[in-house]
Amino acid sequence: MADKETDEPKKKGGLVKIIGLVFGGLLLIGVGLGAGFFMFGGQGLTPSAEIEQIIERKLKESGQLPEEDAEVAEDAEPALQKKETPSVDTFVTSYFEFDGNFTSNLRESRKFLQLGVGISTQYDETVVANVELHQLALRSEILGTVSDFTEEDISGKEGRDRLAAKMVEAINAKLEVLEGFGGIDSVHFTSFVLQ
Known part of the structure; x- marks a missing residue:
């Protein structure tokens, strides 16, 4: 009977070790994902926007696109050109x-x-x-x-x-x-x- 009593604590200790290892692995994965999101995910770029940025950068480097001034933000819209309305005498119809x-x-x-x-x-x-x-x-x-x-x-x-x-x-x-x-x-x- 003494052998049965010594087998039970070994089983409990083995089960606790397995649960601890699984929990520890999940904790490490969560910390890794959180750190990756914190470092790289905060940019908010979709894959297509990221590809467009890469293409634009390559075109600028090759001289096919003009360089933008450092002062102008990338998201700023270009200034609209206005046409002047010709001065014409009009009559009510x-x-x-x-x-x-x-x-x-x-x-x-x-x-x-x-x-x-x-x-x-x-x-x-x-x-x-x-x-x-x-x-x-x-x-x-x-x-x-x-x-x-x-x-x-x-x-x-x-x-x-x-x-x-x-x-x-x-x-x-x-x-x-x-x-x-x-x-x-x-x-x-x-x-x-x-x-």
């Missing part, structure tokens, strides 16, 4: 849109053109007031102008621009007869449907 759509047949065609029309002027409110006052007469001028165009005449952007220019001429001519002054700068199409 006033707009007016005719109510409803204009529908007219086209010359030599069975198709109809349906338009939404607006005008713009850089003159004072008198021109817009004149357009509002004489809407009925101006609607007639617009419809007459549209009916002089063929389907081919209004195709494409150039065709629409020619139609708009003819409308400006017709509206201004009618306003000159009615009020003594036209003043319309542009005609704008808010809708343009060929049916």
